[in-house]
Amino acid sequence: MIEKEVNPHFEDFLFDWRHKFYFLVGGYGSSKSYHVALKLVLKLLEEKRTALVIREVYDTIRDSCFALFEEICVEMELDEKIKFVSSPMQIRFPNGSKIIFKGMDKPAKLKSIHNVSIIWIEECSEVKYAGFKELIGRLRHPTLPLHMILSTNPVSTANWCYKYFFKDKANVVLDDEELYRDRVVIVKNTYYHHSVADDNLFLPLSYIEQLDELKVHDPDLHRVARQGRFGVNGRLVLPQxxxxxxxxxxxxxxxxxxxxxxxxxxxxxxxxxxxxxxxxxxxxxxxxxxxxxxxxxxxxxxxxxxxxxxxxxxxxxxxxxxxxxxxxxxxxxxxxxxxxxxxxxxxxxxxxxxxxxxxxxxxxxxxxxxxxxxxxxxxxxxxxxxxxxxxxxxxxxxxxxxxxxxxxxxxxxxxxxxxxxxxxxxxxxx
The missing domain is CATH 3.30.420.280 (Nucleotidyltransferase; domain 5)
Structure with a gap:
């Protein structure tokens, strides 16, 4: 038994496995990626599963997701029990569970993956909609419940993930204002979670002050980084x-x-x-x-x-x-x-x-x-x-x-x- 403190806003998310989709959106420094990685480690220690971690560009994974899993396992004193393989990147658990890492820039390599019951798409707004549909098809297992976790900073309302999980001109799944207000919302088979820097009790005040300063010189980035909100981006590329x-x-x-x-x-x-x-x-x-x-x-x-x-x-x-x-x-x-x-x-x-x-x-x-x-x-x-x-x-x-x-x-x-x-x-x- 290893006791850990968690950011309270993520406690329910960590242990909830009742839904197929988990959509996490929030500002910079909210610790959403950290808690997704922890959620996967806990689940794969408990059950024998194969999880697939995806980013749009494969070369960005090593210094982000892979390093994050390593950090968590060291903190939990599991680094001697869980094996990290650098080439190709994999994480292997003592019970036979494993995590595989792939990039959507190399789609041919997805075809060799079988019995994946959990997929995490990090920075899902950078993945194309066609890639998202392809990954849904790769999520299959004969007996285990299937789960897909998507995490992102909010971008333009023109992005496919906003249109798919919230609303486009023809369909409204969830009004994002409702999510900003309630923080956690469940709609059918999707668990929505919104977070901002204030939800991460381990951030220094100086970092939050930097985010606050964005309001003056880049309101669009302030909306994304500080408030964690989607929106119609200003048409100017360089407002500063x-x-x-x-x-x-x-x-x-x-x-x-x-x-x-x-x-x-x-x-x-x-x-x-x-x-x-x-x-x-x-x-x-x-x-x-x-x-x-x-x-x-x-x-x-x-x-x-x-x-x-x-x-x-x-x-x-x-x-x-x-x-x-x-x-x-x-x-x-x-x-x-x-x-x-x-x-x-x-x-x-x-x-x-x-x-x-x-x-x-x-x-x-x-x-x-x-x-x-x-x-x-x-x-x-x-x-x-x-x-x-x-x-x-x-x-x-x-x-x-x-x-x-x-x-x-x-x-x-x-x-x-x-x-x-x-x-x-x-x-x-x-």
Missing amino acids: FEEWPHDKVMEAIRGIKSPVRRSGMDFGFEDSYNALLRVTVDHKEKILYIHWEYYKNKMTDDRTAAEIIEFKKSRELIRADSAEPKTIAFYRQMGFNMQPAKKFQGSRAQYTKKIKRFKKIICSSNCPNTIAELKELTYAVDKQGDIIEDEFSIDPHTFSAIWYALDDYEVADLKGYAATVGNKSALGVR
């Missing part, structure tokens, strides 16, 4: 974007104690543009400064190389679009210090989310093309008028250049920070 006189920008940059300086380049020719930007980050204040741009099209690579010769002379690193390896090879042969930026499935959405985490994005008046593209950059919408979260109304080449420039830099992710300070022991040890 500001234009400053060049001298004022450079003065602010000179005042940064440890500036992070980066350069990024997007390639174009006929209708698109070569966009090369210099940016500087104030990591402490979470401010991104954009202070130099090169922006031209219908330029051959040799002409562009001649016009940006200062980068060759200074050996300043340029991170560039990896979709153009021949172009990068040309610049390297010409003596430029150029490296391909990382691209992966879902990288457009992930890079956009990263840039949106800055409290302020301040652009020099000397960068008119960047201002033209980003100051009023809006999301693209589908035929129903709903926002498409990784597409925009224009092709913003300067935005891509910023993605590439910062591909190895992480803005302090409030959600990730919560995983280390709030979820480290959401249960605690008596």
Whole structure:
């Protein structure tokens, strides 16, 4: 017997197995992922089962779900009894239970899985609806009750998980306002659970204060991170974007104690543009400064190389679009210090989310093309008028250049920070 303290708001959820679907939605730091993982550990210790843990991108699982299970088992002093296999990732229990980890970016590997009676879809809003339907088909066992757990931070009401579990234009399953009010709601075979940072008694006050600050500089993110609510996202992609006189920008940059300086380049020719930007980050204040741009099209690579010769002379690193390896090879042969930026499935959405985490994005008046593209950059919408979260109304080449420039830099992710300070022991040890 190992006694643990749990966050009271999750006590009922931990031991409830009466329903097929469990839908957990909430703000950053609420400890919902921690309690889902704990719920699975307790169940698989009790019964011999095979559980499948899913994220959209397989490579994100090791540092999130897999690490979370390891942490919980160490806290419960079960790490000598439960075996963690790193390749392929699996967790094996002494009674024959096991947890398998898969990504929807490798759907062919789902076909070899059998007798799965529990599925956890972490960050379910990132999984496509077709993938969700595919997983329902994989949930089958000849004798055991079947369960699917879905956890997410709220996103746009245009996302499939909102339309499926709450309401779309033709059907209302549950009014999400009712869930925000009652916190736990059961509708037919679905258990709904809503949580916010205040439900995690192990979060420091300073973290909650950071969430509260979002209300000023990013109301949309405040709605998601602090209130844990779905909503129609504002059409502006970067509501915190500001234009400053060049001298004022450079003065602010000179005042940064440890500036992070980066350069990024997007390639174009006929209708698109070569966009090369210099940016500087104030990591402490979470401010991104954009202070130099090169922006031209219908330029051959040799002409562009001649016009940006200062980068060759200074050996300043340029991170560039990896979709153009021949172009990068040309610049390297010409003596430029150029490296391909990382691209992966879902990288457009992930890079956009990263840039949106800055409290302020301040652009020099000397960068008119960047201002033209980003100051009023809006999301693209589908035929129903709903926002498409990784597409925009224009092709913003300067935005891509910023993605590439910062591909190895992480803005302090409030959600990730919560995983280390709030979820480290959401249960605690008596």
